[in-house]
Amino acid sequence: MLLISKSAGSATGGRSIAEGLIWNFRGRMKPGKWQVTAFLLVTFMLYDVSGAFIGINIGTDVSNLPSAADVAAIIKAHQVTHVRLYDADQNMLNALAGSGIQVMVGVTNEEVLGIGESPSVAAAWVNKNVAAYVPQTNITAIAVGSEVLTSIPNAAPILVRAMNYLHNALVSSNLNFQVKVSSPQSMDIIPRPFPPSTATFNSSWNSTMYQFLQFLKNTRSFYMLNAYPYYGYTKGNGIFPIDYALFRPLSPANQIVDPNTLFHYTSMFDSMVDATYYSMDALNFSGIPILVTESGWPWLGGTNEPDATLENAETYNNNLIRRVLNDSGPPSQPTIPINTYIYEMFNEDKRSGPTSEKNWGVFFANGTTVYPLNLGSSSQVTGNSSGVGVFCVAKQKSDSGALQAGLNWACGQGQANCTAIQVGQPCYGPNTLQNHASYAYNDYFHKMQSIGGTCDFGGTATVTNVDPSYGSCIFAGSSSSNTSGGTTPSAFGPTSTIDSGSTSTLELDYPINQMDENGIHLHAVSYNKEEFASADMDDWKVGLFI
Template sequence: MAVSILLGSRIVSIVWLPSTWFFLGSNYGQVANNLPSPEQVRLLLTSLRITKTRIYDTNPGVLTAFANTGIDLIVTVPNEAVGMMMDPRQALQWVMTNVQPYFPATKITGISVGNEVYTSDDPTLMSNLVPALLSIHSALVQLGLDSYNHVSTANSAVLENSYPPSMGSFKPEMANLVVPFLQFLAATKSPFWINAYPYFAYKDSPAKVSLDYVLFKRTQGWLRYDNMLYAQVDAVIFAIARLGYGGVEVRVSETGWPSKGDPNEVGATVENARAYNRNLLLRQIRSEGTPVRPNQRLEVYLFALFNEDMKPGPTSERNYGLYQPDGTMVYNVGLAALTSSASVSLTSSATRENGETMNRIHVMRLPPCPNTTKKKQQRQYTGGGSCSDSFPFTERNKSDRKLCDVDRTPVAV
């Protein structure tokens, strides 16, 4: 079945795919000054039958636009507000302002309290996280919303060891922070979210990390893992179980591949981005789990829906999107067949085919969010490729190093 939607001034035709695509999640970042309106994004997502989306704030325009769509929405408490959320009164006010007025029409199913807090290099922020989680959850309980919402935070670079996955363990210095966090997740049946980017493993060591391995292309040999992402996830599962909380589910809150980068950003190409995301989506269609949990479909949120022109950092940071802001696909991963009536850039108004103005597009200009640079995020969760028994330990930053496991596979941990 096909439908046409108006995205900016571009008429877009979408071919619907089987309902198995319902499992797909996407990250809808807004660090840009040229994005389509939330209403247009809603139409795009519903036409693609994407029903899980994560945003990095509580943009009222998005929350309103997504009403009555059935899209599961994860909203975010920004890092700078985590400290305030320790106060139960502030947490209650936040939920009453940013969740309660929109629910249940807008299907808010998750609240991320901060993003990458444990890699923020801010000890105060780290210590504030669990009290903030408790206050937000208590506010949900008080308002009768706790059974509809998971409360957690997205994590990266929290492991001391990550390969082989069965040796996954948290950094010792984080034990006093991670254990209360896991206690909270277990008690509230909330997931452990991770932001995982195999791209960085390949970019940093293209001669030692197999491109086929990071792109989900099945490799010959006797490796138990045929792709890096699943190894990353299972390393976290083992690390959590090692602390006694094996029942906590691990979900991938971000993963993706840039389609463009600076000259030193090896592997940032359209071809590799298409291969990574398409092969991941094919596995999602099959409802695959990881080797440790083969019968539990791995929930994944792709990063990102759009290229975002105001993101700081290297060129790759602005080129993770599946779509350009004007509605054209950066590359086709098989989500849909997309055509247009004309090649027109996004303008300040949406128009019908005859040029008549339909509505004004309002663009929210947002400052770059802290702690969102992928290079800073991805100090670990990497692996794959091949190496010799004498593959050296290589210091990358702080305690990060590379090592070999019995499968001769280098991994940064």
Template structure:
């Protein structure tokens, strides 16, 4: 009876956690319109090095598929506009493409989305998109993959006839014959409405109406939507909400929005004065923080939003102004164009030396020495897994491996989780295994993090700012710490059940 009750409780908690612990995702677009880029395997290594979990490519390149095989990285792949006609004309073309280009590499290459065409309203190919999408979906259904791989298409913001104020957002009526069947398809198949959003262009093309700070998520003032009273502090949110209102106006309230491109160029033509490394760093850093915190938008507070940053590399063959070739986070030699906090958590201060006294209220979280090895091991496994803690410093030959004890390793992991989640009481509970202390546990070269740059420590040692290079997708830090504790307790419950 007791065992059955625990199983039911565990199942109930699991269902609740599936709903609560889903988080927004951040990915990167891997465009290859250049003649000086590293090979796909080198690009995949770079992506893995920075813990990027979501990548968008614009075709179904076999070499890219092979490079990302068995990495766990989720790929959004594309069917270019130039290939829409054969896909729209005959089902057999979609079937053959899936059989020859996708199935040989799936699921070792983790494909989760297929974009059929890109910004079709900009290139007058709208009549082909939905028929091609339907044929691709049918091919997936025949293969039993229609629930695992979602089909959609991407749009520019030009699909709207009006975007301000956000509550007046409306689709361009000239696209009605294209949009109606498209939205029906998306709603029926629970696929997202994909859009490319660039506040950079809004500022560049209308600097008298859009402030730079508003475009960069840096505005100290608010723009009021007169129809709803909602307050907007950045253009990104305003553009997202304009789309949500446009969808609602057509009674498609269940369709989620996914941002398949956004970013900021680091260099531009002489008249593109806002295209600088500083502005690119500011925009993307603020964007990442805004997204992974599940901030949502004024009209959709807390709404999850999946976003892809454009792009992985600068692409020297793209036509147009200089900015078109300078959207990359990395140069082709794989060095960073500018420093970017991929985690969105801000800088973390750590210090060298031991026996350092805390003078400003900073606290750390360590493992209780009274905990049993079995429970402590379970807690450590959870922190390094679902808890999203980087546990590489406690691996063999790394600075925090010695002393090789459960208490020492768990203390490092507990503190990392504690600091990443606001240094709250709940974040250090670990079911009673965590203990808050006001003395820095750092020793030798093993450095325990603190929360944010506002946590400075009094020390004669050198302060070393560090950041986590994680662009992980389903980021859990966006949820309140009690959700983590429920997840942890569920982990313990399942571990106990497994041990019966």
């Protein structure tokens, strides 16, 4: 299969996209490409690239940020071996002392200008934020700013100078072999990342990038890359299938192949990494390993962000972890691991921008995971045993008929505990379809998520981190709730059996003000046994509600 690229545009957040069309093609790789690859493999032996790892970014724009000691405890409990800080917070650096965890500290974008203008400022920064903590805290890298070229382009002329000053300060402290200096770059500086073999940096940055890469080469550092297939897919206008972004297998008709190298790309992530390798090669630099400093997927978005879902985030991050820990590189560098930091530890709810921008976190503040996640080198998948902080509620303005069907199913086949929304119980009022459906949906979601249940209900439900509890009505997942997920509840749906001789009816519609003893709403609409028996309830369960 041959993929011919079209020009790609900018993506939200400063990340680029690739677009293309697919045709059938057969051929063989040019011998020269293998020679280049062999040269790169030899060069990489000069760098510390042994053993793939997964790290995590720790942002702090969080309303209820745990203490540094609690953050460190969560990291240790999940056997995370590498963390990235966006600054050099002294509390976090002290909390990580003695843990052996490798720490990347950050120079903020606001600090870049001052450091780039003065060697003494750079030396003071290193003394205060690095030398003062090693060896107790295992600081191994300094990230100078974040996407400086695309976020604060006026600082571009002094970026490499700032990096040089910091490196010189490390040399003076005899820390230059332990601590490497680099600067994370956005995919946006590569305007046409597909096909990877023809990718180049934006020519307006050529002078800066040449100096930047020369510094990395001279100091044996690595190229820090922020790679977000989420943006590549959502801004790609449907050119690439979502399976390509989520590391899912591609059908034979949707194979993504570079027409020049005939390399098959099974994921957009690999394609982005290779596009960066080829962009460096276009400036005659090779042998500089890539470290992915940010990659992830948001688990909650606004109404215009349909791909920011819990299911997609869980799929992406778990597949990303598997991909990285298989210890292989992209097609052009198959033996060079793609060490990666997941973005990010907590939801940064104080960030500006769309809903998705605030919901990339994989942990809640209490240390539970947002969704089952396989972290570190262990094969164990860490589940959200309590589900605290995430709720499944009915969407506003949903069709009442669809809501009714979802409520009936949740309290029936879905086995949600609907006792609390019966007359006289704490969640009965307000006596609205919206309120009752939200409670039932959420109870089902928390009890069934660990065995495959999701928050959909025919498109009438959505996941939120806003606690819907009120008064004495406590929703599962609330910090005030004793409810834990992951177990199969007792059925509160219909318990009577319909036999072939019965002429009884099942009453499964919305109540005026009544429920039966099993928690099923009663209404004048009823279904006789023949109608109920002919209803394809299994299709409802599989196709709509789970």
